[in-house]
Amino acid sequence: MDSRQRFILVSAPNKAGEAFVRLLMTHRLPFAAIANNKRERARMKELGVERIILVDTTEESTWQLPDFPIGKIFLFESSFTLCCRYIRICSSWSSEPTYVITHSNHPRLIYKGLGASFVIHTNSDEVSFLLHALVG
16 A cells, blocks of 8 residues: 555445445445444444444544544434534544535535535435545
């Protein structure tokens, strides 16, 4: 791996997120998943994710920078509160864009105000269109 290469960070708590993880694996892109409990971590392991960051979203003092460089961040929303916490946790980990992908109609301005660069609304679990964000 190139020493300047950054890992894509993904929160994949739903089918769209899982589909994105599979795309990353198919394209052999370096990535890590973030999880907030052991069940979610086990689910990511079952998908074949090798790098998993387990965070306690309720304890800010534990939000430590991973020991590898983080690039673009893709947060698939399953819970408004959890997604907001992930934005707060991850925003200091990378200077690259943070994408929130949501099926809901939660106010985009809240996510943007917390540090999301892009809020993408989709009603589909097919997310291959996100690959264009990884080029360049």
